[in-house]
Amino acid sequence: MNNSMYQNPLIQRYTSKEMAAIFSPDKKFKTWRELWIALAKAEKELGLPISDEQITELEANKNDINYDVAIKREKETRHDVMSHVYAYGVQCPKAKGIIHLGATSAYVGDNTDIIVIREALELVKVKMVNLISVLSKFCLDYKDMPTLGFTHFQPAQLTTVGKRGTLWLQDLLMDFENVVNQIERMKFLGVKGTTGTQASFLNLFNDDHDKVKQLDVRVAGLMGFDKIFPVSGQTYTRKLDFEVLSVLSGIAQSTHKMTNDLRLLQNLKEIEEPFEKNQIGSSAMAYKRNPMRSERISSLARFVIASLQNTAMTSSTQWFERTLDDSANRRIVIPETFMAIDAVLEIAINVCDGLVVYEKVITKHILDELPFMATENILMEAVKNGGDRQELHETIRVYSMEAGRQVKEFGLKNDLIERIIGDSSFNLSADDIEQLLQPKNYVGRAPQQVVEFIDEYIKPILEENKNLIGLEIELKV
Numbered sequence: 001m002n003n004s005m006y007q008n009p010l011i012q013r014y015t016s017k018e019m020a021a022i023f024s025p026d027k028k029f030k031t032w033r034e035l036w037i038a039l040a041k042a043e044k045e046l047g048l049p050i051s052d053e054q055i056t057e058l059e060a061n062k063n064d065i066n067y068d069v070a071i072k073r074e075k076e077t078r079h080d081v082m083s084h085v086y087a088y089g090v091q092c093p094k095a096k097g098i099i100h101l102g103a104t105s106a107y108v109g110d111n112t113d114i115i116v117i118r119e120a121l122e123l124v125k126v127k128m129v130n131l132i133s134v135l136s137k138f139c140l141d142y143k144d145m146p147t148l149g150f151t152h153f154q155p156a157q158l159t160t161v162g163k164r165g166t167l168w169l170q171d172l173l174m175d176f177e178n179v180v181n182q183i184e185r186m187k188f189l190g191v192k193g194t195t196g197t198q199a200s201f202l203n204l205f206n207d208d209h210d211k212v213k214q215l216d217v218r219v220a221g222l223m224g225f226d227k228i229f230p231v232s233g234q235t236y237t238r239k240l241d242f243e244v245l246s247v248l249s250g251i252a253q254s255t256h257k258m259t260n261d262l263r264l265l266q267n268l269k270e271i272e273e274p275f276e277k278n279q280i281g282s283s284a285m286a287y288k289r290n291p292m293r294s295e296r297i298s299s300l301a302r303f304v305i306a307s308l309q310n311t312a313m314t315s316s317t318q319w320f321e322r323t324l325d326d327s328a329n330r331r332i333v334i335p336e337t338f339m340a341i342d343a344v345l346e347i348a349i350n351v352c353d354g355l356v357v358y359e360k361v362i363t364k365h366i367l368d369e370l371p372f373m374a375t376e377n378i379l380m381e382a383v384k385n386g387g388d389r390q391e392l393h394e395t396i397r398v399y400s401m402e403a404g405r406q407v408k409e410f411g412l413k414n415d416l417i418e419r420i421i422g423d424s425s426f427n428l429s430a431d432d433i434e435q436l437l438q439p440k441n442y443v444g445r446a447p448q449q450v451v452e453f454i455d456e457y458i459k460p461i462l463e464e465n466k467n468l469i470g471l472e473i474e475l476k477v
Contacts, residue, residue: 010336013477014300014343022120023335026065031115032084032108033062036099038222039191043101045218046211048204054095061091081105102200103191106234106322110189113334114236115223117244118186120338121179127345128176128251129462130471132169134353136458139165143450146439147270147362148369155369158439161271161357163446166453168261171254173457178247188225189236190216195321196232233321241334242311245304248341252304255348259294259301262351266291270362274354293351293475300340300347307337350473366439368407371416372400377436378420378428385427392426399423 011020021027037058044050066087074083082105089096100107143162148155191212193200198212205211220228229236265271266289273293310333314326375396383389403416417437421430428436462469 008336010339010343014296015339016123016342016346019120019123019339019342022116022123023338027116028112029065029067029070029084030063031112032081033058033065033088035108035111035219035223036085036088037062038219039101039103039107040095040098041222042215042218043098043204046205046215048098048101050098050101051094054092054098057092057095058088058099061088064091066091079105081108102193102204104194104200104234106189107191110235111223113330114186114188114225114240117334117338118183120342121183121186121244121247124248124251124338124341124345125176125179125183125465126468126471127342127349128172128179129465129468130473131345131349131352132172132176132458133462133469134349135165135169135172136454136462138162138352138355139169139450140454142357143447144440145357145359145362146366146443148365153264155365157373157444158366158370158442158446160443160446160450161362162450163443164261166450168254168258169458170453171257172251173461175247175251175254176461178250182244182247185227186225187227187229187236187240188220188223189232190220190228192216192229192232192234194234196234233318235318235322235326238311238315238318238326238330241330242308242315245308245311245334245337248337249305249308251341252301252344255344256298256301256305258348259291259297259351262294262355263291263298266294268361268365270358270365272356272358273351274356293347297344297347297351300344304337304340304344307333307340346473347475349471350475353473363439367437368414370437370439370442371403371414373442374437375400375416377441378426378433381432381436382426382428387425387427395423395425396420 037055040050040055040058044052044055065084069090070080070083070087073086074080077083077086081100085100088099092099139162141162142165143160145161146158147161147164149157149159149164191201192198198216201212201215202209205215216228220226262271262273266273272289273291275289310329314329314333318326379389379392379396382392399416399419403414403419406412407414417433420426421428421433
């Protein structure tokens with residue numbers, strides 16, 4: 001590593017080797033050669049004078065890229081595609097004349113982008129399945145554990161720890177469905193020519209429109225695609241980039257929300273993200289256990305969400321059939337957004353697979369608030385025992401105000417229940433009240449909702465993708 005030069009932290013610290021490899025120069029240039037071979041094969045099949053010997057020569061040299069020749073040539077020509085055409089021709093003298101036949105730069109450039117994007121989405125899918133798997137296990141493990149619900153970050157009706165997890169899980173399920181849908185609807189640019197009219201190919205095939213149409217389909221098939229953009233300019237519509245990054249932005253939004261919740265819960269000391277034996281939480285305060293991984297997810301997720309605006313601007317500002325003001329931008333935005341979301345998912349798997357739940361703290365927080373929440377049940381039970389509802393309601397209101405004042409102004413214990421037990425008009429014993437104060441009585445259908453949601457929506461996905469589950473995550477930092 002050259003420490004005197006800027007290093008991209010996405011590669012050095014965050015993304016996986018697999019995602020970095022997908023966007024590597026080697027992947028790009030080898031895919032260019034695969035595309036040139038596919039074009040030559042399809043053109044030969046449709047009657048152009050291309051020999052088996054020429055194709056064999058191309059295939060024999062497809063993975064042995066003479067980068068030195070290409071780099072030297074690009075310095076002279078200032079054109080990356082034609083420099084690699086030249087370099088391939090140096091290695092394949094017999095096939096030199098038919099490499100890139102009839103094509104424009106976007107044939108290799110844009111089709112490669114589509115291939116790479118689809119492959120990157122497949123990796124995102126793998127990691128989403130694994131995140132959904134570990135999070136669903138957390139939801140089931142804690143489906144019955146009561147916890148304070150919060151609205152406006154103020155204590156509200158009880159829910160369960162597992163039910164809260166399903167809120168995160170449902171968002172991720174929506175994102176997963178969008179990933180799968182985006183993979184399935186990816187279209188190949190195909191062979192479209194300089195302005196998308198296929199004029200050069202029509203000329204090659206002596207105005208045989210059917211053969212030009214077949215060429216489009218055959219090249220796409222050789223590269224693993226059954227859908228092709230029916231029309232285009234020189235490039236595929238940049239709206240595709242916006243659609244793809246919209247999916248990634250959705251994942252970022254969901255993980256950002258989840259980790260915001262976890263950061264708040266860690267402040268409450270109810271749930272903590274994994275904290276390793278020798279991990280340092282703060283350089284100054286040794287006792288601190290900062291939610292560093294959740295914060296890292298939030299930070300990277302924000303980058304992904306912001307990147308979407310970039311693709312929106314690019315899509316909306318393209319001129320007619322082609323401009324080049326998208327090129328430098330896309331070289332940065334698309335790979336880095338994928339690498340960032342890859343890191344987000346890996347960290348999220350690590351966090352959700354090792355969450356630590358402190359039940360006693362959760363119970364203490366419940367008991368601090370439950371007396372206020374239980375008053376309706378206490379009122380109904382007292383009425384059953386012969387009390388006057390209107391009078392008891394007013395008594396509870398007064399006692400609640402006084403107990404709240406004790407807590408907020410003097411920092412004392414909530415004594416609402418003691419006040420009610422001491423008032424004979426309620427006609428309830430301490431044992432009666434204790435039964436009414438069981439937290440499990442206030443979680444509604446939360447446990448059942450967890451089981452129903454996971455059985456109906458999550459398990460089918462996990463079963464269908466069971467061969468993808470079990471990913472081992474090792475964070476770099």
